Amino acid sequence: MKFLLVEDNPDLAQAVVSRLRLDGHVIDHAEKLDDASAFVSTGEYDLILLDIMLPDGDGRDFLKQQRARGLDTPVIVLTARSQVSDRVGSLDLGADDYLTKPFDHAELEARCRAVLRRRSGSSKTRVELGGIVFDPVAGSLSVRGTPVTLRNRELRLLELFLNARGQVFSKQKLADRLFSYENDVSENAIEVYVGRLRKHLEHSDLTITTMRGLGYRLDQNE
Amino acid sequence: MRYLVVLILTLLTSSAAAQNWEDRRVFNPEGRTSLRIISSTDTAFFAPLIDAFVATEPDVSVEYLVTGTTDLDQRFRDAPQSFDIAISSAMDLQLKLTNDGYALRLDGIAHPAWAQWRQSLFAFTSEPAVIVLNREAFEGRPIPRSRQALIEALRARPEVFRGRVGTYDVRQSGLGYLFATQDSRASETFWRLMEVIGSLNAQLYCCSGEMISDLTEGRIVVAYNVLGSYAAARAKYQDHIEIVMPSDFPTTMMRTALVSRRTKSPEAARRFLAHLVAYQSTETEDAPALPPLEGSEKGAIRGTIALEPALMTYLDTLKRARFLAEWENALIQK
């Protein structure tokens, strides 16, 4: 997906950009509102991440203007202060959600997903492959026409595999991505989720291959 | 012989005893508390009242002693501790006794202000001084109804009246003195009358009773300034007696009673006085009662001698001497 990040703090910007790219998304970075306006007018974005305190103005004013001009793209506001007034004000002005800095990437990802799911109209991110139709935004999967309900982690697991087809993911890596470093997750948990995903994909042409000692890989059957 | 001695002795002692008082009577002798009353009123007039009292107070015995007003005053001053109650018609002497501190203040006896003094001296009758005449002496002539009329009547026929007009010897009778002095205040008529009576060889009496007796028996035909009540009592049975209230001014005295400061039975004495006052305000049909007190809340009836310190005026030695000198001058003529 295509993201626009409007953020003047270089460290934070760098972290968000590299992480999103790692997840397989395309992301543009503007450090000033002027640059942001330019980006918005030339490109079509799936989601805009907008900081409030920018060197050349208040992000909320920018949002107000853009919405007035008819910009429909979902916006998540990044606010440094957790004042209620800041948050509520932003939502009133047309933001879809907000994140209080500093935020962790998992929350960012979760909120982006939630916002996109809410706003999904187009299905330009749909993936059709091997008998499945997968829409990561809507979070929907259908196998040979039959809709399948996926849990969040199952969804993310599938998305991971689909984004890096042919790549081998070690259990650790999967654990890191799915479980946010919080709990000491046993390796069993990964096995369980992989097992579940395998089950869902039973009737499709896709299989998850176990590479002993290395990890898992999503393969398409010939 | 022995009996004769005893008899004479008894008579002597009783008469000696009787000589001290005009009258002496004990009511309810068994009573443990005794009240000794010294009075100038005849027992007959007081007896019903005292009987009524001891009937309600069987515990009290009443000793009633009678003497003349001057003597009463003297005896009382000499021995106030030996009498409980003093009742007299001499208002002036009674008032002076009260002023001099001999009377006990009594609470709780409701009585009009003009009929009592210092809650110590209580008036209980209204008795006018009257002129008593023998009708026969005025056969066919108008009965004089005023002092002035009397003066003219006496002057008209001195021969009828010479030596046959009587009045009080004011030197001896306290009541007589009172009447005379009050009369003299009222107008000059008094002195002219006295002169007229004096010129007719007036008969002087110490007491009302004697005067009236002489009148009824014909020794005198006019008695001036007699106590009306006495006269009325007697006149009831005598047709030829005429009682005249002088129309020019009717000098009226009030009989008064007081309780001695030195009484040994203050409660009983107070109750007697309360009874006396109450008795005199109700009408009784029986025996010669004393005339009641007459007046309204505004005051006593017209002519009543006022119960006030001014009564002491004529008791002043100088004043009295002067009055008596004048009186003697008028009445006792060469």
Next chain:
Amino acid sequence: MNNARVSGSLRNRLVLTLLGGAALLALLLVLAVRSHAIQVAQEGQDNILLASATSILDSAAIRDGSVQVDIPYAAFSMLSTPADDRLFYAVFQDGQFLSGYAGLELAQAGGDLGPEFRAGHLQGAPVRIIEASRTIIGTEGRRDIQLLLAQTQDALSETLDRISRDAALFGGGFFLLAALLSLAATKATIGPLSRLTASVTRRGPQDLRPFQSAVPREMAPLVTSLNSLMGRLNQTLSQSEDFIAEAAHRVRTPLATVRSRAEATLQRVEKEENREAVRAMIKAIDESSRAAGQLLDHAMITFRADHLERNEIDLAVLVRELTERLAPIADMRDLSLHVKGDPRVQMTGDQILLQNALRNLIDNAMKYGPAESVIEITVTAAPHPQVTIRDHGPGFPADEIETLTSRFKRGRNAAHTIGSGLGLTIALDVATAHGGAIALHNHPEGGACVTLSF
């Protein structure tokens, strides 16, 4: 709440002073009236005594060589009083007793001196005495006639008593009136003060606007100081709130930066033991960040609890909005948040504090709830507004339930999870600030149950 130290009372002081003054005045009035009355009454008696004495002396004459005093009847008649006062008199000629009461003694020498009044005692009773004299000239020379006239004072006393009684009644009436007026005056004076107090009390805890209503001149300095105090307080408050928010941000920003760098490192590092180290580092950073966040939450709550905002809040709506906001995060961990209960739950409270407490509790539940489980949030209105959060985790250790809410305590079950344990403390503080309570217990079918009631 700090109650002021009370020493005396303005109202009482005013009332007492006024009443005291009124009482004093009334007393002075009574005394003045009485002493004046005594004087007047005595003059009255003296005048009559003088008239009487004069009439007696007028009647003195020499007749036939001797002195005659013809006391007029009126002389004693005029001395009658309603109290039947006794009278005593004595007439002297050149100091020699002539007539009257023998025991009386002259105080003056003779001559044509003016009449003299004095007080005395006769027969145990207090009397007013007048001594007057007259010189009469006869053929044989001058004669001094002295008269001593005395009268008891029963009538005078009675009059004085009556006047005293009336004066006392007047004094009493005056005092009562003065008392009523004092009370009215006090009320009128204290009134503005009471009104100001009411106006101050009526204000909400956040209302630090200056007082606009007019006050009496004497109160102006007080109101001015009050307004400037509130201005300073207002400034301090907003500064403090800003400070806390600012502190929050400043602590968490560098932590976030380090975390993202650590995440990036984790992507690059292959060696397992290095990965372990980085993972541990990230975990430590997360704990610090959460701890910092909770500490600052707690600071803010403590700060806010003192001047709690009391607004009309629908607790059900608040919970729903909160769960909507937290849904993405719950989803992330495959947890679902179920809200049930009454559709509308009205209460008065501070929205920010309530959100804070509930967020912390739900956060706790998400931490302890196992993957793919449900967290049930029940909001009810009766008998009083309350929220119950139930997870399907291991529940509270039975012996620790009492102490869990004291600061910084983590239960045994929390050994493997991140969090400083302030979540329950925060919730307890918010509950207490609203006059409510928090209850912990284990659900009979498993899981921990936290109930916040108001």
